[in-house]
Amino acid sequence: MPDSFVHVSDVRRLLEIIEDAHVWQPEDFFYASVLYGLALLVPADEVGFQVNAWQRMWLSFHDVAGGRQVPVVSPEVDPGDPSFAWEGGAGLSEPLGDTTVTSSSEVHGGRRVSELIGSMAPIGDLDSRVVLHRYGGPAFSDREVDLLRLARPHLAELQLRRRAELGGQAPLTHRQWEILRLVALGATNLQIAHRLGISEGTVRKHLENAFVRLGAASRSEAVSRLRGFL
Structure with missing residues (x-):
């Protein structure tokens, strides 16, 4: 089977990653295990879950190669608090509201930088997406884009589940x-x-x-x- 096609083994592994969703820190606003597993299935150097609202942004990135979690939001910040504004940079002027998967690749300083984004349906004024980065090497392939397309609705459901858990609902699969x-x-x-x-x-x-x-x-x-x- 050509490498441009998603393999059955890929789908099985993706389902295992989704089924085993769990957080690494109690304050995580998305499941770190899923982000990490996804970045191993679709090889990436960084993977993050990004939430945007009007002039606000929350971002949790994971350095896959170094095995480090790098939350931009400090633990005491509530991502649902409308008074919080991320001071590390400008947020989006408005939620995008799409549910697409997009891939881009550019060369900077002689090194290829590739980005793969899976956008979720907005929840109220919150607009979310999973972002994968690859530094060097080939651009994300059609197969890898299709894998994120398969994962996207599951990731959207996990986002709702995690929000419910943070609101006091039991952490079940x-x-x-x-x-x-x-x-x-x-x-x-x-x-x-x-x-x-x-x-x-x-x-x-x-x-x-x-x-x-x-x-x-x-x-x-x-x-x-x-x-x-x-």
Whole structure:
């Protein structure tokens, strides 16, 4: 299969990265593990999650090669606080509001600098995107652009999930939420397995992991803890 096509193994790895989404610091406004995994799947030297609003910007970048997380926003700053203005540079004059994936590449000082951007649908006046940078080497390929296109809707969903978590909602994976919502409706593990097209053992494993995250000992206790969110 030509390298210009997304491989099945790429899709599997992408789904694993999304499924294992977790933060590195409690104040992270996006999942650092996902950014880091994405920059290994689509090789990049830096990856960041950027949030823009009217004259405001929040940016969390990860130096992939050096293994360092470099948050521009200090931990005590609330990205949802409309009074906060990023002083490190001018924010966008207005949210862009698109949901596209774009790639560009230019040569600066004899070195190629490539950028890959996946934009999310705006949330209110907040406009978000994932940004990958590559310094030197080839520009991002069609295959890598397509990989970010596949990832983009999942990243948008993770953004909503992380905002909910920062608002007090339990930190569960998308699949765990999906299963617990069916549990709340009274479905058995077998019924859930048939509904979602997975094995009964996989359902049990997801529930076990959800119980650990929630500190719950049973299905009823887990549902009780999530009653306000289901």
